[in-house]
Amino acid sequence: MILPVHHALRRHVAATLTSLYGLAPEDQPALTIEVPPQRRFGDLASPFAFELARRLRKAPRAIAAEVVAALGPIEGVARVEAAPNGYVNVFLDRAAFLRARLSNPDAADRSLSSPIPREKTIVEHTAINPNKAAHIGHLRNSSLGDTLVRLLRFLGVPVEVQNYIDDTGVQVADVVVGFQHLEGKSLDEVRAIAREARFDYYCWDLYARVTEWYEADKARLQVRADTLHAIEHGEGEAAAMGHLIAEHIVRCHLRTMARLNIDYDLLTWEGDILRLHFWATAFDILRKNGSVFLQEEGRLKGCWVMRIDEDPTAGEAAGTPDAMPADAVSGEDVDEAEQREKVIVRSNGTVTYVGKDIAYQFWKMGLLGRDFHYREFARRIDGAPLWATTSDEGALRGGVDPVPAFGGAHATYNVIDTRQTYLQKLLKQALFTMGHRLEAERSTHFAYEMVALTHATARELGYDVSDQADRPFVEVSGRKGLGVKADDLLDRLIEKALEEVGRRNAEIGAEAQRRIARQIAVAALRYFMVKFTRNKVIAFDIDEALSFEGESGPYLQYSAVRAQNIFGKLKERLGLDKAAVEAALADAERSALEGPEADDVWDLVLQCSRLDEVAEQALRALELSLLAKYAFGLAQAFNGFYHRHQILNEPREGARLWRAAVAAYFLEQITRALDLMGSAVPERM
Template sequence: MILPLHEQLKARVRAVLAERYEIADPDLAIPIENPPNRTLGDLGTPVAFDLARRLRKAPRAIAQEIATALGPIPGVIKVAAAPNGYLNVFLDRPAFLLARLGVAGTLPPAPLRTGKTIVEHTAINPNKAAHIGHLRNSALGDTLVRALRFRGTPVEVQNYIDDTGVQVADVVVGFREFENIDLAGARHLAATTRFDYYCWDLYARVTEWYDGDTERLKVRAATLHDIEHGVEPTASLAAFIADTVVRAHLKTMARLNIDYQLLTWEGDILRLKFWARAFDVLKQTGAVFLQTEGRLAGCWVMKIDDQTVTDADPAAGPAVDEAEDREKVIVRSNGTVTYVGKDMAYQFWKSGLLGHDFHYRRFATHTNGDTLWATTSDASLAVAEHPAFGAAAATYNVIDVRQAYLQKLLKQALSAIGHQAEADRLTHFSYEMVALSHATARELGFAPPPDSDEAKRPFVEVSGRKGLGVKADDLIDRVIAKALVEVNRRQGDLPDLERRRIAEDIGIAAVRYFLIKYSRTKVIAFDIDEALSFEGESGPYLQYAVVRANNIFQKLHDRLGLDEAAMLAPLPAAPPDCINGDEGDHELWALVLEAARLDEVVEQVVRTLEFAVLAKYGFGLAQMFNAFYHRAQILNEERDDVRRWRAAAVAYFRRQLTRMLDLMGVAVPPRM
């Protein structure tokens, strides 16, 4: 944990600037950076560069003046001006490490955060099995949830279920038109097959069927109407399909240690007339109005804020090129609501602006005993005692980049009804999609014809409609199977069940690391061989580093009867030469300092929503440890103080990397 130290340092530098140069500019940033190596310092700031012009002095001279004026700072042993003008800070290494291990000294308390944050992620159409594209959403969403909780933010995790949309309707059509299966038949099927896989294939067949004759789309429209209006037997069949597939999704996600607190069902938003409520507000404020002329006559529309209009140079006159006003239809001329409208109602509820609430029912129980709640519109199913849902101070919607336009409309709706603050606290966590590498598409039997446009593209697009994609469970199964082969080879003496569990931990790490390690703005061209690789930059590499660290303590215990506490207890009185690098070797300290940066990295990750940074940090930390591990022995080290300082560094490292892995939902297996 290093952020409190950053804050302390910034405050001191700020105070010196005020005293000595009468600079009290609250906007002046004091960036705290990490010098490239430990000889230069442990923390550094280029603040003198900014001041050079202002003070008409060389950066180095300024840095020197600040350094002498700073005075003693707790935890800091030396402040030095580098020849190039950087101001570098050297920390009290033994004190730093011992405080963080809880052996001596104290740490400042973590900042208290209030204000519930809602994170909505996953939101898979409940009409077929989940695929890798969905996994990217869930892995990012779940990591965001864990990162927010890590820094003390209260979080409510929601999974939105579109149970009344076309996609579910399509599968209902398939059941009836192709299979002649009714509710009882569907129940039987669900009890005897992989229902979500069955729907996957059926859905692809239905889209093909529509393509054969567009007249058939009328069947879809009629089915959708029946679902929305609760017309039997269609409504019950649709509800059963959605419920069954959602449970399959939850099971898939649970394999990756991803869970939720509330499932919000679109059908409930409809039946509880959330839209009517939201519509009132939108009409009252004029955000949505009835268009009386043009091609959208008879529709209720919302004006779309266009950057090009607002940013236009006023001197250039009115934006003549903006020939048509851009308007988004919210209520169609036939009186039905578009899904944007439904989404607005949901968002108003999330932001605490609807003045209406769902009923709630228990949907399932997590392995830890917690209840997974679901919304309901049926008062007879409602449970009186339930947590308070919705009405959050901030919202994150985890949805891929293709929805950016609609998420912008959502934000705009909030500000249009006079809630700019809520709009500002709504974040579209957008990320690029997952496609398939050509090699993997070929392996799945989807080779585009040579010389076609498809073949020339850098990747092959996943398509649920075509049934083209890697199913999440298939991927997880394959990765675990691969891990099991490796575990069997290395840990043959362990019982079957134990080996299986280790392989699962490893498989989860491989999949989750893979989904996190790319920048969110980058399309992942998913390649199965790459995902199955456990060498180099991979989840298992990180786990392996912690397993080795844990092994050292296991061996210390087995051979010498020493546990971690006993190993570390004498350190406050031990000579600190080893950690201070008096022999010119700063590797041990470098490992400690890097391990301490977890909170800094989490802050950065929450600020930028760039989880690749977290992944790279974990990998880099594991790399540092592995190098250290090879160079600095502990069990075979004879100098007592050296051995204990090394053990302390390893103890802190394993603690921090274990926490980092937990942020990805990854556990550390006992052996690998």
């Protein structure tokens, strides 16, 4: 890990700037530390002299030279140079650096070096409507969400993972309508169907048919409204059927996600928010302080609304330069004001999604003064209980395991696609206007763009998308049944990986082959989902996603497997394991690591060490593709090393040992990086 070195460097430079120029730490520029483009420039570099040039009225080059001369020795640093252009370049003690990384795995120095607050954080992700199978759009959400969770945990932040289940919404109601009105099924009949395999696929098709059924006669939308009302109020067979459907579909989703190494601590059911009067409590608070009021006239008459403030920071800059056109009449202003009101409670008394979510968000932050009851819903991947909220007070007593203290977080991340940015802004504003300024600041909407299909892939899957011919890609639509189901995609990936694994490893047996193929498929899919920056629409192309070459998850795995194989053979031929290599380094001849001819070997070590720096950067920027790109670059660097420098066939013992040490460090770091993306290193490929 490299961050401790950064910190030591900053401390020394800051002290020197103080003693040399009388600059107090708070007057100093941010001491940016970069990786120079070429190794001959150094291992780390800082351009601080450029920033100080103006203030000190000196050439950057002179400042750099003075600071370097006064710097004194720094632990782990071999030498510091002032470059002719003004950069300050730092050269590390290579051998000492590598040995320290190998023997001192991580946790200790990681906690020292990061300014990230290590307080309870809730990450909400997945939140698929429980009325149909999961598709690739959902996969982007849960892959990003789970990677974010792993990243936070890697950085030492305690995380609680929640999956919000909208069991009382329109989408579940639609499937109930399908069963009752299109198929004429009773509750018992639906129960029987739900027990069969692929209930989520069944509902996928039914849901699409319901959409068509509405379209054929708009009057049928009244059926939906009635059904939704019944579900919200827990009345009759519709409510029971809705509950049954949601419960079974959620289990389907959990199975799908478990295949991708994704799971949760708690399922929060929207129905419980209603039944336990979370909303009523939140509404009370909002109404009392005036955040929400009853609109008595106009378009929204009879609704409880919340006024949406303009961004307070935007006010200043809005000064109009010249005379505004006078035709902006006052009537339009009124319209605009009205448009800036968001309905929280409809005139028929039902609560919108925003309302329910406000209550949920209050609870997450420990501001509601109420709590759910809990039940054990299933078991997690590791065998621990997966909890769900419930309205049943008695449920607590049934469990064997003590119920953890859910909610009451210091910070939250809501992983929700960018189309809901407006709603998420409202949520934050609700917190803010209630005086919970800090909580509002610590509520983060992790927004990402949607997944669409390329035209080629849509055609290949047999969809008629001629109506979207003029658009750059084809939008996925659960409502129309247009999309790639997560399990189908994963099955195809496994099948393809299995072919390749079987060809290369005929001798290892079918079960091992299948296990490896699954690991490869997961890495392929999850890497694909995080390698794009989050505000880029993914035009999903089946052939591209099925590729195991180039910038892909399997490429990363392959590089790790190569390193693994070297250690297998080292053990087999020379009886050396990782510990033995480490122990032997103390006396080993270092020339394999020193000098310009070893720059590329050393470069790999340096890159390996940057995982902590990249992890922190990825979290700060909320850009998980940084992690993906880093891991890919690391694998590339190792593959280059692998081809240029032999280990097993290297006759000089010193070179062999140091290179083996480099491979060991690489394997350690690439394994961690893959794990952050929910992927494993296969035993072989």
